[in-house]
Amino acid sequence: xxxGPGAPPEAIVRAEGLTKTHHGDRxxxxxxxxxxxxxxxxxxxxxxxxxxAGKSTLLHLVGGLxxxxxxxxxxxxxxxxxxxEARWAVLRRRSVGIVFQFFNLVSHLTVADNVExxxxxxxxxxxxARASRAELLAELGLHGRENALxxxxxxxxxQRVALARALVNQPALLLADEPAGSLDSKGTRDVLRLLAxxxxxxxxxxxxxxxxxxxxxADRVISFFDGRVADDxxxxxxxxxxxxxxxxxxxxx
Amino acid sequence: xxxxxxxxxxxxxxxxxxxxxxxxxxxGSAYPQPNVGQVYVTLGRLEKSGLIEGEDVEQAGRPNKxxxxxxxxxxxxxxxxxxxxxxxxxxxxxxxxxxALAPLSGLADPITLINxxxxxxxxxxxxxxxxxxxxxxxxxxxxxxxxxxxxHLQADLDWLERCQEELE
Numbered sequence: 447x448x449x450g451p452g453a454p455p456e457a458i459v460r461a462e463g464l465t466k467t468h469h470g471d472r473x474x475x476x477x478x479x480x481x482x483x484x485x486x487x488x489x490x491x492x493x494x495x496x497x498x499a500g501k502s503t504l505l506h507l508v509g510g511l512x513x514x515x516x517x518x519x520x521x522x523x524x525x526x527x528x529x530x531e532a533r534w535a536v537l538r539r540r541s542v543g544i545v546f547q548f549f550n551l552v553s554h555l556t557v558a559d560n561v562e563x564x565x566x567x568x569x570x571x572x573x574x575a576r577a578s579r580a581e582l583l584a585e586l587g588l589h590g591r592e593n594a595l596x597x598x599x600x601x602x603x604x605q606r607v608a609l610a611r612a613l614v615n616q617p618a619l620l621l622a623d624e625p626a627g628s629l630d631s632k633g634t635r636d637v638l639r640l641l642a643x644x645x646x647x648x649x650x651x652x653x654x655x656x657x658x659x660x661x662x663x664a665d666r667v668i669s670f671f672d673g674r675v676a677d678d679x680x681x682x683x684x685x686x687x688x689x690x691x692x693x694x695x696x697x698x699x
Numbered sequence: 700x701x702x703x704x705x706x707x708x709x710x711x712x713x714x715x716x717x718x719x720x721x722x723x724x725x726x727g728s729a730y731p732q733p734n735v736g737q738v739y740v741t742l743g744r745l746e747k748s749g750l751i752e753g754e755d756v757e758q759a760g761r762p763n764k765x766x767x768x769x770x771x772x773x774x775x776x777x778x779x780x781x782x783x784x785x786x787x788x789x790x791x792x793x794x795x796x797x798x799a800l801a802p803l804s805g806l807a808d809p810i811t812l813i814n815x816x817x818x819x820x821x822x823x824x825x826x827x828x829x830x831x832x833x834x835x836x837x838x839x840x841x842x843x844x845x846x847x848x849x850x851h852l853q854a855d856l857d858w859l860e861r862c863q864e865e866l867e
Contacts, residue, residue, distance in 0.1 A: 658856040667818075681818075
Protein backbone atom coordinates (compact mmCIF):
# COMPACT_ATOMS: atom_id res chain seq x y z
CA UNK A 447 0.00 0.00 0.00
CA UNK A 448 1.39 3.39 -0.94
CA UNK A 449 1.54 6.15 1.64
CA GLY A 450 2.86 8.98 -0.47
CA PRO A 451 1.22 12.37 -0.58
CA GLY A 452 -2.27 12.20 -1.96
CA ALA A 453 -2.57 8.48 -1.25
CA PRO A 454 -5.64 7.57 0.77
CA PRO A 455 -4.89 6.95 4.46
CA GLU A 456 -4.39 3.25 5.00
CA ALA A 457 -7.08 1.06 6.48
CA ILE A 458 -6.75 0.21 10.15
CA VAL A 459 -9.73 -2.13 9.84
CA ARG A 460 -10.68 -3.91 6.65
CA ALA A 461 -13.37 -6.56 6.64
CA GLU A 462 -14.81 -8.47 3.71
CA GLY A 463 -17.88 -10.65 3.93
CA LEU A 464 -17.66 -10.93 7.71
CA THR A 465 -20.28 -13.41 8.91
CA LYS A 466 -21.28 -14.69 12.33
CA THR A 467 -24.22 -16.85 13.34
CA HIS A 468 -25.00 -17.56 16.97
CA HIS A 469 -26.38 -21.03 17.72
CA GLY A 470 -28.34 -21.11 20.94
CA ASP A 471 -31.20 -23.23 22.21
CA ARG A 472 -33.52 -21.51 19.78
CA UNK A 473 -33.28 -20.88 16.06
CA UNK A 474 -29.85 -19.70 14.84
CA UNK A 475 -29.34 -15.94 15.04
CA UNK A 476 -27.65 -14.39 12.02
CA UNK A 477 -25.91 -11.60 13.93
CA UNK A 478 -23.54 -10.42 11.20
CA UNK A 479 -24.35 -11.22 7.60
CA UNK A 480 -21.58 -10.67 5.12
CA UNK A 481 -20.38 -7.24 6.22
CA UNK A 482 -17.76 -5.21 4.39
CA UNK A 483 -16.19 -2.48 6.48
CA UNK A 484 -13.21 -0.18 6.20
CA UNK A 485 -12.00 2.16 8.93
CA UNK A 486 -9.13 4.36 7.84
CA UNK A 487 -6.36 5.67 10.07
CA UNK A 488 -7.55 8.60 12.14
CA UNK A 489 -11.25 7.99 11.53
CA UNK A 490 -13.86 7.98 14.27
CA UNK A 491 -16.66 5.65 13.17
CA UNK A 492 -19.84 4.97 15.12
CA UNK A 493 -22.09 1.97 14.55
CA UNK A 494 -25.69 2.47 15.63
CA UNK A 495 -28.80 0.37 15.42
CA UNK A 496 -31.47 -1.27 17.55
CA UNK A 497 -30.49 -3.80 20.18
CA UNK A 498 -30.15 -7.20 18.63
CA ALA A 499 -29.06 -5.77 15.28
CA GLY A 500 -25.66 -7.43 15.65
CA LYS A 501 -23.58 -4.32 16.15
CA SER A 502 -21.85 -5.60 19.29
CA THR A 503 -21.08 -8.89 17.56
CA LEU A 504 -19.48 -6.90 14.74
CA LEU A 505 -17.28 -5.08 17.25
CA HIS A 506 -16.38 -8.36 18.95
CA LEU A 507 -15.33 -9.82 15.61
CA VAL A 508 -13.11 -6.82 14.89
CA GLY A 509 -11.53 -7.12 18.35
CA GLY A 510 -11.07 -10.89 18.13
CA LEU A 511 -13.41 -11.52 21.07
CA UNK A 512 -15.47 -13.71 18.75
CA UNK A 513 -14.36 -15.56 15.62
CA UNK A 514 -16.13 -15.12 12.28
CA UNK A 515 -17.78 -18.10 10.57
CA UNK A 516 -16.72 -16.64 7.24
CA UNK A 517 -15.07 -13.57 5.79
CA UNK A 518 -11.70 -11.92 5.90
CA UNK A 519 -10.33 -9.37 8.34
CA UNK A 520 -7.24 -7.20 8.42
CA UNK A 521 -6.12 -5.06 11.36
CA UNK A 522 -3.53 -2.44 10.53
CA UNK A 523 -2.60 -4.34 7.39
CA UNK A 524 -2.26 -7.75 9.09
CA UNK A 525 -4.60 -10.58 8.08
CA UNK A 526 -6.11 -11.77 11.36
CA UNK A 527 -9.26 -13.80 10.68
CA UNK A 528 -7.31 -17.04 11.06
CA UNK A 529 -5.65 -16.01 14.34
CA UNK A 530 -6.15 -18.21 17.40
CA GLU A 531 -6.62 -16.89 20.92
CA ALA A 532 -2.90 -16.54 21.69
CA ARG A 533 -2.17 -14.43 18.63
CA TRP A 534 -5.26 -12.33 19.22
CA ALA A 535 -4.15 -11.70 22.80
CA VAL A 536 -0.83 -10.38 21.54
CA LEU A 537 -2.52 -8.30 18.85
CA ARG A 538 -4.96 -6.74 21.31
CA ARG A 539 -2.18 -5.89 23.72
CA ARG A 540 -0.20 -4.18 21.00
CA SER A 541 -2.71 -2.75 18.55
CA VAL A 542 -6.31 -2.87 19.78
CA GLY A 543 -7.59 -1.21 22.95
CA ILE A 544 -11.14 -2.00 24.04
CA VAL A 545 -13.57 -0.29 26.42
CA PHE A 546 -16.81 -1.98 27.42
CA GLN A 547 -20.14 -0.84 28.76
CA PHE A 548 -19.42 -2.31 32.20
CA PHE A 549 -15.77 -1.24 32.35
CA ASN A 550 -14.44 -4.79 33.06
CA LEU A 551 -11.68 -3.58 35.38
CA VAL A 552 -9.85 -6.11 37.55
CA SER A 553 -11.64 -5.55 40.84
CA HIS A 554 -8.83 -6.53 43.22
CA LEU A 555 -6.17 -4.41 41.49
CA THR A 556 -5.71 -0.70 42.15
CA VAL A 557 -6.45 1.88 39.49
CA ALA A 558 -2.71 2.25 38.85
CA ASP A 559 -2.20 -1.51 38.47
CA ASN A 560 -5.20 -1.86 36.16
CA VAL A 561 -3.65 0.68 33.81
CA GLU A 562 -0.04 -0.51 34.11
CA UNK A 563 -0.78 -4.19 33.67
CA UNK A 564 -1.30 -4.18 29.89
CA UNK A 565 1.81 -2.03 29.45
CA UNK A 566 3.89 -4.52 31.45
CA UNK A 567 2.38 -7.45 29.57
CA UNK A 568 3.34 -5.74 26.31
CA UNK A 569 6.94 -5.56 27.47
CA UNK A 570 7.24 -2.03 28.85
CA UNK A 571 9.68 -1.52 31.71
CA UNK A 572 8.00 -0.87 35.08
CA UNK A 573 9.30 2.65 34.94
CA UNK A 574 7.89 3.33 31.47
CA ALA A 575 4.58 1.74 32.48
CA ARG A 576 4.37 4.01 35.53
CA ALA A 577 5.16 7.06 33.44
CA SER A 578 2.50 6.27 30.83
CA ARG A 579 -0.03 5.48 33.54
CA ALA A 580 0.67 8.74 35.39
CA GLU A 581 0.33 10.77 32.22
CA LEU A 582 -2.94 9.15 31.17
CA LEU A 583 -4.56 9.31 34.60
CA ALA A 584 -3.68 12.99 34.90
CA GLU A 585 -5.09 13.61 31.44
CA LEU A 586 -8.30 11.78 32.34
CA GLY A 587 -8.77 13.74 35.56
CA LEU A 588 -7.95 10.78 37.83
CA HIS A 589 -4.85 12.14 39.51
CA GLY A 590 -4.92 11.13 43.18
CA ARG A 591 -7.06 8.03 42.54
CA GLU A 592 -4.10 5.75 41.72
CA ASN A 593 -4.42 3.61 44.84
CA ALA A 594 -8.19 3.29 44.85
CA LEU A 595 -9.84 0.01 43.99
CA UNK A 596 -12.33 0.16 41.09
CA UNK A 597 -15.26 -0.54 43.41
CA UNK A 598 -14.61 2.72 45.24
CA UNK A 599 -15.01 4.78 42.06
CA UNK A 600 -18.11 6.14 40.34
CA UNK A 601 -19.14 4.60 37.03
CA UNK A 602 -17.78 7.58 35.13
CA UNK A 603 -14.43 7.30 36.89
CA UNK A 604 -14.25 3.56 36.24
CA GLN A 605 -14.87 4.15 32.56
CA ARG A 606 -12.06 6.70 32.49
CA VAL A 607 -9.74 4.14 34.09
CA ALA A 608 -10.84 1.64 31.45
CA LEU A 609 -10.09 4.22 28.77
CA ALA A 610 -6.60 4.75 30.23
CA ARG A 611 -6.05 1.00 30.27
CA ALA A 612 -7.20 0.69 26.65
CA LEU A 613 -4.91 3.49 25.49
CA VAL A 614 -1.77 2.79 27.54
CA ASN A 615 -0.06 0.89 24.73
CA GLN A 616 -0.99 3.52 22.15
CA PRO A 617 -3.06 1.08 20.08
CA ALA A 618 -3.66 1.67 16.38
CA LEU A 619 -7.36 1.07 17.04
CA LEU A 620 -9.65 1.86 19.96
CA LEU A 621 -12.86 -0.18 20.11
CA ALA A 622 -15.67 1.08 22.32
CA ASP A 623 -18.77 -1.02 23.01
CA GLU A 624 -21.55 1.24 24.40
CA PRO A 625 -18.93 3.16 26.41
CA ALA A 626 -21.56 5.37 28.03
CA GLY A 627 -24.28 2.73 28.20
CA SER A 628 -24.24 2.53 31.99
CA LEU A 629 -23.29 6.13 32.79
CA ASP A 630 -25.36 9.14 33.84
CA SER A 631 -25.46 12.19 31.63
CA LYS A 632 -22.39 13.80 33.19
CA GLY A 633 -20.41 10.58 32.79
CA THR A 634 -21.63 10.36 29.20
CA ARG A 635 -20.49 13.89 28.45
CA ASP A 636 -17.07 13.20 29.97
CA VAL A 637 -16.53 10.03 27.93
CA LEU A 638 -17.68 11.82 24.79
CA ARG A 639 -15.35 14.74 25.39
CA LEU A 640 -12.40 12.42 26.01
CA LEU A 641 -13.06 10.29 22.93
CA ALA A 642 -13.29 13.46 20.86
CA UNK A 643 -10.03 14.70 22.33
CA UNK A 644 -8.11 11.49 21.57
CA UNK A 645 -9.67 11.41 18.13
CA UNK A 646 -8.50 14.98 17.49
CA UNK A 647 -4.96 13.76 18.19
CA UNK A 648 -5.28 11.06 15.56
CA UNK A 649 -6.66 8.07 17.49
CA UNK A 650 -8.66 5.73 15.26
CA UNK A 651 -11.91 4.79 17.00
CA UNK A 652 -14.69 2.31 16.20
CA UNK A 653 -17.61 2.71 18.60
CA UNK A 654 -20.89 0.89 18.97
CA UNK A 655 -23.68 2.93 20.52
CA UNK A 656 -27.43 3.29 20.51
CA UNK A 657 -27.08 6.90 21.68
CA UNK A 658 -27.28 9.37 18.81
CA UNK A 659 -25.55 12.05 20.86
CA UNK A 660 -22.55 9.76 21.17
CA UNK A 661 -22.75 8.75 17.51
CA UNK A 662 -22.84 12.34 16.29
CA UNK A 663 -19.36 12.90 17.72
CA ALA A 664 -18.02 10.52 15.07
CA ASP A 665 -16.95 11.39 11.51
CA ARG A 666 -18.98 8.55 10.09
CA VAL A 667 -22.10 6.81 11.32
CA ILE A 668 -22.93 3.31 10.14
CA SER A 669 -26.53 2.25 10.68
CA PHE A 670 -26.66 -1.43 11.39
CA PHE A 671 -29.88 -3.39 10.89
CA ASP A 672 -30.45 -7.07 11.03
CA GLY A 673 -26.79 -7.97 10.65
CA ARG A 674 -26.15 -5.67 7.73
CA VAL A 675 -24.99 -2.14 7.00
CA ALA A 676 -28.15 -0.20 6.13
CA ASP A 677 -26.43 3.16 5.73
CA ASP A 678 -22.93 4.56 5.97
CA UNK A 679 -23.00 8.34 6.37
CA UNK A 680 -20.16 10.83 6.59
CA UNK A 681 -21.16 13.57 9.02
CA UNK A 682 -20.28 17.22 8.95
CA UNK A 683 -21.29 17.85 5.35
CA UNK A 684 -20.72 21.47 4.47
CA UNK A 685 -24.26 21.62 3.04
CA UNK A 686 -26.39 22.98 5.87
CA UNK A 687 -29.14 20.70 7.00
CA UNK A 688 -32.62 22.08 6.64
CA UNK A 689 -34.08 23.37 8.89
CA UNK A 690 -31.12 22.30 11.02
CA UNK A 691 -30.08 23.75 14.30
CA UNK A 692 -31.98 26.99 14.26
CA UNK A 693 -35.13 25.01 13.48
CA UNK A 694 -34.83 22.63 16.41
CA UNK A 695 -33.86 25.38 18.80
CA UNK A 696 -36.55 27.79 17.79
CA UNK A 697 -38.86 28.45 20.70
CA UNK A 698 -42.44 29.32 20.01
CA UNK A 699 -44.60 31.32 22.36
CA UNK B 700 -41.83 36.54 20.71
CA UNK B 701 -44.77 38.29 22.39
CA UNK B 702 -44.72 36.24 25.58
CA UNK B 703 -40.96 36.40 26.00
CA UNK B 704 -40.93 40.19 25.73
CA UNK B 705 -43.85 40.56 28.09
CA UNK B 706 -42.22 38.24 30.64
CA UNK B 707 -38.95 40.15 30.44
CA UNK B 708 -40.81 43.38 31.15
CA UNK B 709 -42.04 42.01 34.50
CA UNK B 710 -38.49 42.82 35.68
CA UNK B 711 -39.08 46.53 35.06
CA UNK B 712 -39.31 49.04 32.21
CA UNK B 713 -36.87 48.61 29.34
CA UNK B 714 -36.30 49.73 25.77
CA UNK B 715 -36.24 47.43 22.74
CA UNK B 716 -32.53 46.87 22.53
CA UNK B 717 -32.28 46.04 26.23
CA UNK B 718 -34.98 43.42 25.80
CA UNK B 719 -33.16 41.85 22.86
CA UNK B 720 -29.96 41.69 24.93
CA UNK B 721 -31.86 40.31 27.89
CA UNK B 722 -33.11 37.41 25.77
CA UNK B 723 -29.66 36.73 24.37
CA UNK B 724 -28.06 36.65 27.80
CA UNK B 725 -30.71 34.37 29.19
CA UNK B 726 -30.80 31.83 26.37
CA GLY B 727 -27.19 31.94 25.24
CA SER B 728 -25.61 31.80 21.83
CA ALA B 729 -27.49 28.63 20.90
CA TYR B 730 -30.78 30.43 20.62
CA PRO B 731 -31.45 31.88 17.16
CA GLN B 732 -31.03 35.57 17.87
CA PRO B 733 -34.14 37.66 17.31
CA ASN B 734 -33.45 40.56 15.00
CA VAL B 735 -33.94 43.93 16.52
CA GLY B 736 -36.50 44.98 13.93
CA GLN B 737 -38.67 42.05 14.88
CA VAL B 738 -38.43 43.10 18.54
CA TYR B 739 -39.59 46.64 17.71
CA VAL B 740 -42.46 45.43 15.54
CA THR B 741 -43.65 43.09 18.30
CA LEU B 742 -43.40 45.84 20.91
CA GLY B 743 -45.49 48.10 18.67
CA ARG B 744 -48.20 45.44 18.44
CA LEU B 745 -48.15 44.79 22.18
CA GLU B 746 -48.55 48.50 22.78
CA LYS B 747 -51.48 48.70 20.38
CA SER B 748 -53.21 45.86 22.18
CA GLY B 749 -52.75 47.66 25.51
CA LEU B 750 -50.46 45.09 27.15
CA ILE B 751 -47.57 47.55 27.41
CA GLU B 752 -47.23 51.29 27.23
CA GLY B 753 -44.32 53.25 25.84
CA GLU B 754 -42.84 56.57 26.68
CA ASP B 755 -40.28 58.50 24.63
CA VAL B 756 -37.16 59.51 26.50
CA GLU B 757 -34.91 62.18 25.06
CA GLN B 758 -31.27 61.33 24.53
CA ALA B 759 -28.53 63.92 24.00
CA GLY B 760 -27.49 63.96 20.35
CA ARG B 761 -29.38 60.79 19.46
CA PRO B 762 -32.93 59.94 18.50
CA ASN B 763 -35.38 59.44 21.34
CA LYS B 764 -35.66 55.96 22.74
CA UNK B 765 -38.92 54.46 23.74
CA UNK B 766 -39.11 52.86 27.17
CA UNK B 767 -41.83 50.26 27.65
CA UNK B 768 -43.57 49.15 30.81
CA UNK B 769 -46.17 46.47 31.43
CA UNK B 770 -49.78 47.54 31.93
CA UNK B 771 -52.03 45.69 34.37
CA UNK B 772 -53.51 43.82 31.41
CA UNK B 773 -49.98 42.88 30.33
CA UNK B 774 -49.14 41.55 33.77
CA UNK B 775 -52.30 39.46 33.71
CA UNK B 776 -51.38 38.12 30.28
CA UNK B 777 -47.97 37.00 31.60
CA UNK B 778 -49.58 35.34 34.62
CA UNK B 779 -52.02 33.52 32.33
CA UNK B 780 -49.14 32.42 30.14
CA UNK B 781 -47.35 30.88 33.11
CA UNK B 782 -50.61 29.28 34.23
CA UNK B 783 -51.15 27.50 30.92
CA UNK B 784 -49.35 24.19 30.20
CA UNK B 785 -47.54 23.98 26.88
CA UNK B 786 -48.43 21.91 23.84
CA UNK B 787 -46.71 18.60 23.16
CA UNK B 788 -44.13 18.49 20.39
CA UNK B 789 -45.40 17.05 17.14
CA UNK B 790 -44.23 14.00 15.24
CA UNK B 791 -42.29 15.07 12.15
CA UNK B 792 -45.45 15.03 10.11
CA UNK B 793 -43.93 16.20 6.84
CA UNK B 794 -41.56 13.27 6.89
CA UNK B 795 -44.22 10.88 8.10
CA UNK B 796 -46.50 11.69 5.16
CA UNK B 797 -43.66 10.99 2.74
CA UNK B 798 -42.97 7.70 4.46
CA ALA B 799 -46.64 6.71 4.41
CA LEU B 800 -47.16 7.60 0.76
CA ALA B 801 -43.83 6.50 -0.73
CA PRO B 802 -44.71 2.83 -1.37
CA LEU B 803 -47.93 3.54 -3.25
CA SER B 804 -46.34 6.28 -5.32
CA GLY B 805 -43.58 4.00 -6.54
CA LEU B 806 -41.40 7.13 -6.75
CA ALA B 807 -39.41 6.74 -3.53
CA ASP B 808 -38.07 3.94 -1.38
CA PRO B 809 -39.05 4.24 2.30
CA ILE B 810 -35.69 2.98 3.52
CA THR B 811 -33.90 5.59 1.41
CA LEU B 812 -36.14 8.25 2.91
CA ILE B 813 -35.36 7.01 6.42
CA ASN B 814 -31.62 6.94 5.78
CA UNK B 815 -31.65 10.45 4.37
CA UNK B 816 -33.66 11.78 7.27
CA UNK B 817 -31.34 10.04 9.74
CA UNK B 818 -28.31 11.66 8.15
CA UNK B 819 -29.89 15.05 8.52
CA UNK B 820 -30.78 14.45 12.18
CA UNK B 821 -27.28 13.19 12.93
CA UNK B 822 -25.71 16.24 11.34
CA UNK B 823 -28.00 18.49 13.33
CA UNK B 824 -27.13 16.55 16.46
CA UNK B 825 -23.48 17.12 15.69
CA UNK B 826 -24.05 20.86 15.33
CA UNK B 827 -25.86 20.86 18.67
CA UNK B 828 -22.92 19.11 20.34
CA UNK B 829 -20.64 21.80 18.95
CA UNK B 830 -22.94 24.52 20.22
CA UNK B 831 -23.00 22.94 23.66
CA UNK B 832 -19.21 22.74 23.71
CA UNK B 833 -18.95 26.43 22.82
CA UNK B 834 -21.60 27.65 25.24
CA UNK B 835 -20.72 29.29 28.55
CA UNK B 836 -20.51 26.42 31.06
CA UNK B 837 -22.35 28.33 33.73
CA UNK B 838 -25.34 29.22 31.59
CA UNK B 839 -27.64 26.42 32.74
CA UNK B 840 -30.63 27.71 30.81
CA UNK B 841 -28.71 27.71 27.53
CA UNK B 842 -27.44 24.18 28.15
CA UNK B 843 -30.92 22.94 29.00
CA UNK B 844 -32.20 24.41 25.74
CA UNK B 845 -29.57 22.53 23.74
CA UNK B 846 -30.09 19.35 25.72
CA UNK B 847 -33.82 19.54 25.12
CA UNK B 848 -33.25 19.80 21.38
CA UNK B 849 -30.87 16.85 21.53
CA UNK B 850 -33.29 14.65 23.43
CA HIS B 851 -36.07 15.43 20.94
CA LEU B 852 -33.75 14.51 18.09
CA GLN B 853 -32.75 11.33 19.90
CA ALA B 854 -36.42 10.41 20.15
CA ASP B 855 -36.90 11.10 16.43
CA LEU B 856 -33.90 8.94 15.63
CA ASP B 857 -35.26 6.12 17.80
CA TRP B 858 -38.54 6.43 15.97
CA LEU B 859 -36.77 6.27 12.57
CA GLU B 860 -35.17 3.07 13.81
CA ARG B 861 -38.61 1.67 14.60
CA CYS B 862 -39.87 2.69 11.16
CA GLN B 863 -36.92 0.92 9.58
CA GLU B 864 -37.48 -2.24 11.60
CA GLU B 865 -41.13 -2.38 10.59
CA LEU B 866 -40.79 -1.38 6.94
CA GLU B 867 -37.65 -3.25 5.94
